[in-house]
Amino acid sequence: MKLLTDTALNAAEVKGATYADIRIINSQSQSLAIKNGQVEDITAGKSSGFGVRVILNGSWGFASSNKLDENEIERVATLACDIATASSKLKIKDIELSTAPKIEADYISPVITDPFRISIEDKIAHLQKAESLIRKNKAIKVSTAHMGFYKTNKTFASTQGSYINQEIIESGAGIDAIAVRDGMVQNRSYPNSHSGNFATRGYEFIESLELEANAQRIAEEAEALLTADVCPTMDTDIILSGNQLALQIHESLGHPAELDRVLGMETSYAGTSFLTLDKLGKYRYGSDKVNIYADATIPGALGSFGYDDEGVPAQSFDLVKEGILVDYLTSRETAPVIGKDSNGTMRADGWQNLPLVRMTNISLKPGDYSLEELIADTKEGVLLDTNKSWSIDDKRLNFQFATEIGWLIKNGKKVKMLRDCNYHGITPVFWNNLDAICGQEEWIVWGVPNCGKGEPSQIAHVGHGASPARFMNVKVGVKP
Amino acid sequence: MSEKLLSAKLEEALSYSKADQTEVMAFNYQSNLTRFAGNTIHQNMSETNNQLLVKAIVDKKIGVYSANSMDSKTIKEAVEKAYQIAASSVAKEDFVSLPEPNSIQKVERFFQNTADFLPEERAEEVAKLISKAKRNNLQAAGAYQTGWVTLGVANSLGLLSVQSQTEGSVNTVITSYTSSGFASARNVDVSKIDIEDIAGIAINKALSSQNPIEVEAGHYDVILEPQAVAEMIGILAYCGLGSQETQEGRSFMSTNIGKQIADRSVSLLDDALNPKMTGFSFDFEGVAKQKVCFIDKGMAKNVVYDTFSANKEGKKSTGHALPPASKHGPMPLNLILKPGQKTYDDLIRETKKAVLVTRFHYTNIEDPVQTIFTGMTRDGTFLIENGKITKSLKNMRFTQSILGALSNTIGITNKQQLVEGMGGSYLCPAIAVKNFNFSSLTKF
Numbered sequence: 050m051k052l053l054t055d056t057a058l059n060a061a062e063v064k065g066a067t068y069a070d071i072r073i074i075n076s077q078s079q080s081l082a083i084k085n086g087q088v089e090d091i092t093a094g095k096s097s098g099f100g101v102r103v104i105l106n107g108s109w110g111f112a113s114s115n116k117l118d119e120n121e122i123e124r125v126a127t128l129a130c131d132i133a134t135a136s137s138k139l140k141i142k143d144i145e146l147s148t149a150p151k152i153e154a155d156y157i158s159p160v161i162t163d164p165f166r167i168s169i170e171d172k173i174a175h176l177q178k179a180e181s182l183i184r185k186n187k188a189i190k191v192s193t194a195h196m197g198f199y200k201t202n203k204t205f206a207s208t209q210g211s212y213i214n215q216e217i218i219e220s221g222a223g224i225d226a227i228a229v230r231d232g233m234v235q236n237r238s239y240p241n242s243h244s245g246n247f248a249t250r251g252y253e254f255i256e257s258l259e260l261e262a263n264a265q266r267i268a269e270e271a272e273a274l275l276t277a278d279v280c281p282t283m284d285t286d287i288i289l290s291g292n293q294l295a296l297q298i299h300e301s302l303g304h305p306a307e308l309d310r311v312l313g314m315e316t317s318y319a320g321t322s323f324l325t326l327d328k329l330g331k332y333r334y335g336s337d338k339v340n341i342y343a344d345a346t347i348p349g350a351l352g353s354f355g356y357d358d359e360g361v362p363a364q365s366f367d368l369v370k371e372g373i374l375v376d377y378l379t380s381r382e383t384a385p386v387i388g389k390d391s392n393g394t395m396r397a398d399g400w401q402n403l404p405l406v407r408m409t410n411i412s413l414k415p416g417d418y419s420l421e422e423l424i425a426d427t428k429e430g431v432l433l434d435t436n437k438s439w440s441i442d443d444k445r446l447n448f449q450f451a452t453e454i455g456w457l458i459k460n461g462k463k464v465k466m467l468r469d470c471n472y473h474g475i476t477p478v479f480w481n482n483l484d485a486i487c488g489q490e491e492w493i494v495w496g497v498p499n500c501g502k503g504e505p506s507q508i509a510h511v512g513h514g515a516s517p518a519r520f521m522n523v524k525v526g527v528k529p
Numbered sequence: 530m531s532e533k534l535l536s537a538k539l540e541e542a543l544s545y546s547k548a549d550q551t552e553v554m555a556f557n558y559q560s561n562l563t564r565f566a567g568n569t570i571h572q573n574m575s576e577t578n579n580q581l582l583v584k585a586i587v588d589k590k591i592g593v594y595s596a597n598s599m600d601s602k603t604i605k606e607a608v609e610k611a612y613q614i615a616a617s618s619v620a621k622e623d624f625v626s627l628p629e630p631n632s633i634q635k636v637e638r639f640f641q642n643t644a645d646f647l648p649e650e651r652a653e654e655v656a657k658l659i660s661k662a663k664r665n666n667l668q669a670a671g672a673y674q675t676g677w678v679t680l681g682v683a684n685s686l687g688l689l690s691v692q693s694q695t696e697g698s699v700n701t702v703i704t705s706y707t708s709s710g711f712a713s714a715r716n717v718d719v720s721k722i723d724i725e726d727i728a729g730i731a732i733n734k735a736l737s738s739q740n741p742i743e744v745e746a747g748h749y750d751v752i753l754e755p756q757a758v759a760e761m762i763g764i765l766a767y768c769g770l771g772s773q774e775t776q777e778g779r780s781f782m783s784t785n786i787g788k789q790i791a792d793r794s795v796s797l798l799d800d801a802l803n804p805k806m807t808g809f810s811f812d813f814e815g816v817a818k819q820k821v822c823f824i825d826k827g828m829a830k831n832v833v834y835d836t837f838s839a840n841k842e843g844k845k846s847t848g849h850a851l852p853p854a855s856k857h858g859p860m861p862l863n864l865i866l867k868p869g870q871k872t873y874d875d876l877i878r879e880t881k882k883a884v885l886v887t888r889f890h891y892t893n894i895e896d897p898v899q900t901i902f903t904g905m906t907r908d909g910t911f912l913i914e915n916g917k918i919t920k921s922l923k924n925m926r927f928t929q930s931i932l933g934a935l936s937n938t939i940g941i942t943n944k945q946q947l948v949e950g951m952g953g954s955y956l957c958p959a960i961a962v963k964n965f966n967f968s969s970l971t972k973f
Contacts, residue, residue, distance in 0.1 A: 082856060088619045092854040093610060094595030098578065110648075111574040115597045128575055135648035136563075136570040139656055169617040177619075191777050229778040234898050314566045316670035316709075317702040320890070320907075323973070401576045438893045440926075442905040447926050447971050449903050451895045471895060471903075473926070473969055504564055504672045505576075527968050529901050529928050 054206035056119050057101045060126035062208060066103040066133070068146065069126070070207035072358060073099040073117065074400035077165060081172050082195040083180040089193070091169060098400040101129045107143030108136035113401040146381040147390040149361050151210040156355025158218045159348045160251035164198040167252050172196055175255070176222075182264035183226045188272035191227035194264075195245065196220075196255060197498070199510075211360040219351065219510060220254045221247030221496060224264055228271035235274035235468060237267035237453050241292040242435050247496030247510065250349040270454060273466055280455050280470040282526035286430035287472055288423055288519045291487075293452055294413065295495035295513035296436045301476040302334070302341055303408040303511070304502075305445035306368050307394075308377040310406075312386060318504050320443025323476065324374060329387060332374040335480030338416065341369040343378060344514075345393060345409035351496030352411075352512035354396075358404035361393035368411065372481070380406050398507035405503050410494060412514030416486030420517050423485055425461040431525050432456040432463060433470055449473040449527060472525045479520055487516035530557035530579075530599075530679055532691045538581075538599045539683035539691075545608040548585035548615060550627045551685040553608075554813055554853065555581045555599060558678035559644075563651040566670040568659045570652060584853045585611035586627070589620040593853045625840040628816045630687040634802060636810045643695035643719040644677040651675065654699070658728040662703050665732050671701030675719050682815030690815035696807050697722050698949070702908055703735040708921060710734025711887050711908035713756065715947055715954060717807050734887060734909035738921035743970055744912065746925065750883035750939075751965040752876050752913065755946040755957040758866060760889040760904070762797060763951035765931050766861050768897035770799075770823050771849070772838035773858025781900050781932060785829040791935035794869055797824040799833060799849070799861035805947055806863050807954045811848060813855075818848035821861065824935070835859040862953030869941025869958060876940050876961050878916040883961070884925070885911040885918060900931040903968070928968040937963045 054071050061069035075097040082089040099122065100113035110133025112125045176194040183192035199219040206212045223245020227236045240246040240258055248254045289297060304310065305322040313321055324332070335341075345363035347353050354363055359381050367375050377387065378394040383406065395404040424432065438451040455470035456463040494514040501508055530538075535555060542553040557579045564572035581604065582595045592614025596607045651673045662669035674697065681691035697719030703710045712730035714722045753761065769780035777783075781790070791797075801808050801818040811817050814836055822830045834842075835850030838859060849859040877885070887909030895901045905924050912920040940961035947954055 080854065084856075087621045087623065088591070089621075090593070090854060090856060091591070091614050091618050092593040092595065093614060094582075094593075096595075096597045098597065108570065109573060111572070113575070114577045115579055116577075125577075132573045132575060132648045135652040136573045138649075138652050139565070139568070139570045139659060141567070141569045169614060173617075173619060191779070227777070227779065232778075232784055232898055234779050234896075312567075313668070313670065313704075314571055316566050316668075316704065317564075317672060317700060401578060403572055403574055438895045438903070440891045440893045440903045440905070442924060442926070442971065443890050443907055444973065446973055447905060447924075447969060449926060449928070449968075469896065475971075504674075505560060505562055524969075527903075527928050529899075529930050529933065529966050529968075 050204050053122055054204065056122045057126045058206060058208050060123045061101065061103045061130055064127055064130035066105045066130055068104040068208055069101065070205065071099055071101045072400055073204045075202045077200045080197045081176060082193060083176040084193045085191060086184060088173065096399065100400045101126045103129045103133050104144050105130050105133035106137035108133050108140050109144060110136060111403045144382055145385055147384040149381055149391060152356065152360055153212045156215040158216065158249040160218045162252040164220045164252040165200060179224050179260035179264045182261060183224060183268045186268035186272055188228045188230060188275065189226050189268050190229035194224045194260060196222040205360050207360055213356050213360055215355050217249055217354055218251060219247055219249050220251055221245050221498060222255050222258055222260060224260050224267065226268045226271040228275050230275045233275055235271050237271040238435055239263040239267045241495060242437065242453060244498050247351045247498045248349050249351055249353050274454060274468045277466040277468040280467040280526040282528055284522055284524050286427055286519060286521050287523045287525060288427065288430060288432045288517055290434040291491060291493050291515045291517055292495050293433055293436050294515040294518055296439055298341065298411055298413055298513045298515060299497060300439060300441045301445055301448060303411040306377050307406045308379045308383040311377060312383060319502055323444040323446050328374050330375060333372050334369050334374045334477055335372045336483050337371045338483055338486060339369050339372045339480050340414040341411060342367045343409050343411050347410050347494060350410045350494040350512040351498065351510050352409040357393040357395045358397050359391065359395045361391045364393045366392055378406050378408065396509055398509060402507050405507060407509040408500065408511040410512035410514060415489045415492040415516045418485050418487045420487050420491055423487055423517060423519055424458055424463060427458045427519065428460060430458045431467065432458055433472060446476050448476065470525065471527050472523050473527050474523055482521040484519055484521055486518040492516040532679055532693055535679050535681040536689060536691050538604065539681050542583060542604045542608055543683055543685055545605050546585060546685065548587050548612050550586040552584040552627050554682045556678055556680040558676060560676040562672055562674045563655055564672045565655050565659065568663055568669055570655060573648065581607055582853050583607045583611040585615040587612065587615040589622060589624050590615045590618040591621055591624065592618055623841060627684045627686055628688055628814050628836045628846055631817050633690045633811050633817050636802060638694035638717040638807065640695045640718040643675055643697050646675040646719050654724045657724050658701060661728040661732060665736060667732060667735050668704045669701055671699065673699045680809055682813065688815045690811040692809050699724060699727055701727060701731045703731040705735050705739050707740050708735050708738035709908045710738060713948060715807060738909050738911065741921040741923045743923050743972060746967050746970045748964045748966050750880065750963045752880065752883055752885045752959060752961050754887050754959045756888040756948045757886045758957040758960055759948045759950050759955040760892050761931055762864055762866060764892055764894050764902050765900060766864060767951055768894050770832050770861055771859045772832050772834045775832045776838060776841060779897060781898050782829055782832050788829055789827050790829045790932050791824050791827040792938040793827040794941055795824055795827050795935050795938050796867040798822040798865050799863050800865050801863040803865060803956065805956055808863050812850040813852045814850040816846045816848040816850065821847050833859045833861050864950055864955040866957050868943045868945050871940050871942055873942050873959055876942060876959060877913055877918065880913045881915060883913045884922065885913050901928065902931055903928045923971045925967040925971060926969040927966055929966045934962045934965060939963050
């Protein structure tokens with residue numbers, strides 16, 4: 050492997066690159082799904098290739114290929130230099146990278162049971178048990194149970210002398226129940242919607258999810274939603290479940306805290322950020338109960354790793370402290386703008402893409418309520434659980450999220466189930482209205498395996514630690 | 530990789546298989562993309578890759594394996610792995626068969642100039658756009674993409690479909706301190722993209738949308754430009770124009786076939802063979818894409834099928850399968866909203882009061898059966914009063930039924946634009962819609 054990385058770095062330097070790095074990646078994946086009693090999908094695969102990133106004439110160039118041999122590596126490194134030369138024709142100033150230590154290291158995800166060593170038969174049996182329990186409910190038209198696994202072996206080498214090997218294993222699963230009656234469709238998911246829950250852990254994570262134990266409940270809830278009352282339109286207090294709060298953090302703090310967005314690098318696609326540079330260190334993002342931090346070192350969390358795709362060590366740091374914006378997610382290129390070194394958040398989707406500033410595990414620190422206490426402490430409000438739909442503007446201010454299920458709370462008690470729930474808010478107003486957070490017992494790192502960003506589109510796997518929390522005076526039940 | 534060589538790789542894969550039925554899908558591509566922001570190129574890349582997917586069927590048990598190399602060793606391994614996965618699986622009783630061989634209409638969508646377009650040429654095109662932005666004291670951001678792909682699908686029943694195509698596209702958002710303007714273009718022949726024209730449209734929007742004002746949330750008539758229309762009908766396609774959602778009762782089409790669901794001026798179809806389109810003339814099972822009409826003069830007509838869902842109803846696939854690992858079911862990728870009679874200027878001139886929307890942002894479905902979606906306006910939102918664009922507006926959030934909007938359509942332009950759609954390209958006109966629900970305003 051060292052011969053291959055040296056080939057790339059030497060070729061780039063010979064062409065005049067002042068900096069170069071290469072990532073060589075071999076990855077495996079496997080997905081399984083049972084739907085309505087039948088095996089819907091079993092797909093496995095592998096992908097391998099490399100990407101070379103260079104700075105030449107003060108500008109970036111990047112090229113990649115699936116063909117892993119010395120000649121191709123030399124061709125691609127040369128192409129990356131040609132691309133950098135083209136980039137430099139429109140250069141305003143030279144790229145300058147923050148300092149980073151030279152690192153020679155290995156990292157492996159903390160996995161007990163390699164999921165790729167579990168047989169397909171055992172995985173199918175596991176899914177079938179959960180799915181069949183959902184299907185027992187006759188109101189359920191579509192029942193699914195699914196799993197996914199990834200193993201990524203990545204070698205990073207740079208002209209600054211770093212050489213890092215990492216093996217990251219990810220596992221996840223979930224179940225879904227869709228009830229249909231008289232043209233109405235209602236769905237419930239567990240442990241989370243869209244893809245379930247994921248972690249950088251092994252098959253032991255799948256077993257810990259207790260899919261079977263929750264199958265009947267979500268089927269019953271999906272059926273009950275068919276006859277539940279529609280969420281009324283009102284301004285009220287809301288309690289967000291941990292998995293919905295995870296998405297709220299993702300969209301309204303995670304993305305706007307990406308410094309490349311703040312600097313306008315994503316303007317044409319996903320947009321910019323309202324967290325402009327003048328706000329750093331003084332902007333009241335939320336109430337003094339809001340403490341949000343990035344931590345790529347949480348063992349087993351989906352956004353954890355040893356080193357980012359610039360070879361910078363995984364780190365833990367505050368983004369919002371007692372409600373004040375105190376930092377951004379940065380890279381070696383962007384960090385100098387705020388006078389800092391990179392905090393290690395550059396990651397690429399595979400070997401074929403450029404690394405971008407990405408969330409790691411962006412989490413809201415827990416408070417001290419239990420969910421029971423929080424509900425009991427709420428005179429009137431709505432408990433909103435599990436995301437159904439999400440939308441936020443290109444500055445990350447105006448959002449509207451829908452949830453699968455809601456519960457009307459009156460005088461400290463859940464009094465009835467609500468369907469077709471959504472809520473709308475303006476980010477800083479919303480977070481300044483946070484007044485209570487549940488404690489560590491209910492704090493879970495939710496793995497989000499589908500975070501999109503960039504052109505060409507890249508998908509990142511990130512995490513969000515959250516426990517249920519209450520926000521005052523929020524508009525719910527927005528109708529067409 | 531030539532079509533001939535890719536065909537040989539597909540045949541080689543089939544020759545290794547001992548499954549009851551085998552399908553092999555492969556593509557070889559190069560994608561080049563120059564991104565710019567703040568009037569400079571900040572990301573610039575080239576990717577060369579292969580993808581090979583083998584689907585093996587053994588006693589109705591199905592296994593899929595993918596790899597990204599096409600040497601003989603990898604091909605053989607992929608075929609064997611797909612077989613092993615199938616053998617370990619459980620029968621999918623609803624499976625009938627892979628598709629039979631069919632005739633594919635050749636479309637010429639490969640242009641050597643586009644395949645060979647160099648990084649320097651992309652930089653030169655971007656430089657023209659940036660230069661124009663700078664002359665107006667504006668900032669340019671966007672992406673200029675070129676590339677080629679050869680896609681092939683073969684199966685053990687004798688089906689073999691192969692096609693190469695190129696594509697160039699550019700999108701830009703031009704910004705001032707208080708405004709932004711969007712424009713885009715795409716074509717299979719990059720020489721047909723007029724960067725000066727794109728720059729001009731986006732710059733005009735950025736300049737004319739400066740210092741926007743707030744208007745109250747509420748119901749307004751709107752004129753939706755082609756990109757906004759594409760985002761709206763893309764959501765419609767995703768949540769209900771495929772047979773899977775319809776068969777499961779989750780689509781607005783499930784109970785509406787034969788009923789009037791939109792204004793009589795609205796006709797929506799999928800037609801990959803339209804000469805203005807980009808994309809392949811066959812789907813990811815190798816089946817020829819049929820022209821499918823979803824809404825004809827406002828009446829719900831058809832949905833699209835792949836082989837699996839078609840067999841459930843004793844029908845033929847319409848050629849709209851997604852790749853083997855997709856769980857979504859068939860989906861149209863080449864939507865066309867038929868043009869109307871009016872010019873764009875007519876639509877504006879005939880409007881007493883309306884909101885003009887350049888494009889939407891971050892749209893998402895809240896209720897697939899009621900077709901309720903939400904999202905934001907972006908990069909050029911204006912107020913039209915008494916037949917003229919009079920003011921620039923701050924962006925607004927909408928919460929709106931799509932079928933409601935199509936039922937309230939009161940004007941459609943006679944010109945369409947090829948724009949980015951969900952997973953493909955769409956041909957869309959601008960449309961005028963009455964009573965569109967903006968559910969919240971913004972003060973920024």
